[in-house]
Each structure stands twice: as structure tokens, then as C-alpha cells.
Amino acid sequence: LSICDAQVADSVRQWLKMPTFDSTQWEDEELLLLLQQMYLDLDFCSKFAININTLRNFLYEVYKNYNEVPFHNFRHCFCVAQMLYSITWCVDLIDKIGDLEVLILLTSCVCHDLDHPGYNNIYQINAKTELALRYNDISPLENHHCSVAFRILENEDCNVFNSFSSEAFKQVREGMIRSILATDMARHNEILCQFKELIPEFDYSNKTHINLLSMVLIKVSDISNEARPMDVAEPWLDRLLQEFFKQSDAEKLEGLPVTPFMDRDKITKPSSQCSFIGFVLLPLFEALGELFGELQDLIVQPVRDALDYYRRLNEATKEERLH
Numbered sequence: 001l002s003i004c005d006a007q008v009a010d011s012v013r014q015w016l017k018m019p020t021f022d023s024t025q026w027e028d029e030e031l032l033l034l035l036q037q038m039y040l041d042l043d044f045c046s047k048f049a050i051n052i053n054t055l056r057n058f059l060y061e062v063y064k065n066y067n068e069v070p071f072h073n074f075r076h077c078f079c080v081a082q083m084l085y086s087i088t089w090c091v092d093l094i095d096k097i098g099d100l101e102v103l104i105l106l107t108s109c110v111c112h113d114l115d116h117p118g119y120n121n122i123y124q125i126n127a128k129t130e131l132a133l134r135y136n137d138i139s140p141l142e143n144h145h146c147s148v149a150f151r152i153l154e155n156e157d158c159n160v161f162n163s164f165s166s167e168a169f170k171q172v173r174e175g176m177i178r179s180i181l182a183t184d185m186a187r188h189n190e191i192l193c194q195f196k197e198l199i200p201e202f203d204y205s206n207k208t209h210i211n212l213l214s215m216v217l218i219k220v221s222d223i224s225n226e227a228r229p230m231d232v233a234e235p236w237l238d239r240l241l242q243e244f245f246k247q248s249d250a251e252k253l254e255g256l257p258v259t260p261f262m263d264r265d266k267i268t269k270p271s272s273q274c275s276f277i278g279f280v281l282l283p284l285f286e287a288l289g290e291l292f293g294e295l296q297d298l299i300v301q302p303v304r305d306a307l308d309y310y311r312r313l314n315e316a317t318k319e320e321r322l323h
């Protein structure tokens with residue numbers, strides 16, 4: 001049976017709407033079919049006259065433009081899109097920000113790490129790479145991911161927006177650029193602080209408010225592994241550290257400054273996760289949970305549980321070192 005005709009079973013379509021979904025159980029071809037299913041189940045193909053073959057070509061071209069790196073690979077992009085998709089159903093996001101904004105967000109998630117080399121912005125800038133030179137040290141990776149996305153969309157066979165008016169496409173382009181550039185963690189505090197200021201009087205008719213909410217939604221989806229069950233989250237942390245250690249080894253070899261939270265001689269998994277979840281992840285998730293109460297049980301509480309788990313693990317490993 002060709003993959004194109006395969007239908008996604010109803011039970012899988014239901015599980016796909018949950019943060020407990022485990023991407024490791026599926027082949028790449030099946031993940032492509034599941035991404036296609038997300039557009040279909042959100043009714044985007046009929047709402048936006050997206051030809052199903054164009055959607056397939058787009059998703060396959062995206063797939064080919066992700067690299068075989070330990071963490072920032074196609075499977076990561078799937079997880080990020082799938083988390084956004086889960087949130088969409090849980091809070092009825094389309095009812096709150098409209099179809100076009102959700103289409104922009106989902107497509108931004110799919111494209112947000114395109115052609116990631118496995119070496120982050122700090123490395124790009126210190127090593128004076130082609131990307132750092134091209135983008136003048138300004139979010140070189142995120143600018144590149146977004147540029148690759150629109151180069152794919154230049155190809156009519158892959159352009160899922162080819163039925164859009166030029167005005168509508170301009171809105172899509174602005175939205176995708178804003179969302180993908182927002183995933184640069186160097187901007188984390190700037191974005192979180194601005195968002196927290198809006199929460200008390202959040203205004204869904206205010207485009208500035210919607211834009212900031214969209215940036216927070218893709219950020220939450222991007223770093224959301226610890227909101228998933230431990231057996232799903234843990235392998236991602238190992239892959240992430242694999243990628244970080246590869247970078248810090250290269251930095252040592254090339255005489256470049258070594259990024260502290262990446263140095264295999266300096267960090268342990270429990271201690272680095274305690275600080276990441278405590279200082280970065282939980283504050284972000286709690287802010288979104290203040291606006292969308294439905295997310296408390298879905299993804300905020302699981303992050304608190306993950307923090308407790310790593311704190312206990314940290315204590316236990318400290319105990320061990322003492323004896």
C-alpha cells in the first residue's frame with residue numbers, strides 16, 4: 001500500500017492531539033503522514049485551498065532539508081509541531097486567534113529549525129561561520145531556518161500558500177518570520193517579560209497581543225520535551241547533550257570559548273535540568289498557563305513534576321558523591 005493512500009487510524013489521530021504522543025515509535029514516512037493529518041484534521045486544506053499533493057511535496061521538501069544531527073533533526077520539528085497541535089485542540093486555539101494565525105504557527109513549527117547544523121548561535125558567532133557573516137551575528141541560525149523555509153515555498157510544487165492573495169501571503173510571511181525568529185533563546189527573557197505584562201488585560205482583538213502570544217506558543221512548543229512523560233522526554237535530553245558536547249569538543253579543539261552549560265566536564269544532567277526547568281522552562285509554561293487555564297493539567301503540572309524528579313535525582317546523586 002503506497003504511503004500516500006494509507007489512512008491514519010482514528011485511535012492514532014486521537015493520540016496525535018495529546019502531549020503523551022511518542023514520536024520514537026514511528027518511521028519518518030509515518031511522521032510525514034501524521035504532519036499531513038494535522039493540516040487535514042484542522043481542516044486547513046479546505047479552508048485555505050491547499051492542494052493535498054502540494055502539501056505532501058512541501059512536507060517532503062522540509063523533511064529533506066533537516067540534517068541528521070542528534071537533536072535538531074526532523075523528529076524534533078515533528079515534536080514541536082505536535083505539541084503546538086496538542087495545545088491547539090486543548091485550548092480551542094482557532095476560536096481564540098483564528099485559522100490563519102494557527103496555520104502560520106503550525107507551518108512555522110514545521111520549518112523552525114530547517115537545515116540546523118547542530119552548532120548553536122554562540123558557536124556560529126565565535127567561529128565566524130558563513131551564517132554569522134551573512135546575518136551579522138543577528139540570530140544567524142533562526143534567520144537561516146526561515147530563509148530556507150521561504151526558498152522551499154518559492155517552488156510552486158511545494159508552495160502550500162499558492163492560492164493566497166499577495167496581501168494574505170505577505171501576512172503569512174510576516175507571521176512566520178516573527179515566529180521562527182522568536183525561537184532564538186537569547187531573546188527568551190525579552191519575550192517572556194513582554195508577554196507577562198499583557199496577561200492581566202490580554203486583548204484578543206489587539207494584533208500586538210496576538211503576535212506576542214504566537215511567539216510564546218512556538219517557544220513553549222520548541223522547548224517542551226520535559227512536559228512529556230519521562231520515558232519520552234529523557235532520550236531527547238541525551239540527544240541534546242550529545243549535540244552540546246559535540247559543540248564544546250569542537251570549541252576546545254578550535255580554541256574557541258567553551259559554552260559553560262555545554263561543558264561535559266562541568267555539568268550533570270540532573271543539575272543542568274534543575275536550573276533549566278526552574279529558571280527557564282517553568283516560568284514560561286506558568287505564564288502561558290495563566291492565560292490558558294486548560295494547560296495547567298495538560299503541560300504545566302508535568303513540568304513541575306519533572307522539576308521535582310530532577311531535584312530528587314540531584315539530591316540522590318549528591319548523596320552518592322558524599323559516601
Ligand SMILES: COc1ccc(NC(=O)[C@H](C)Nc2nc3c(cnn3-c3ccccc3C)c(=O)[nH]2)cc1
Pocket residue numbers: 185186188222223224225226237240244261272273275276280
Ligand atoms: C537562555 O538560553 C538558554 C538557556 C538554557 C539552555 N539549555 C540548558 O540549560 C540545558 C542544556 N537544558 C535544556 N535545554 C533544552 C531543553 C529543551 N530544549 N532545550 C534547548 C535546546 C536547544 C537550545 C536551547 C534550549 C533551551 C531541555 O530540556 N533542557 C540553552 C539556552
Ligand SMILES: [Zn+2]
Pocket residue numbers: 076080112113183222
Ligand atoms: Zn527547535
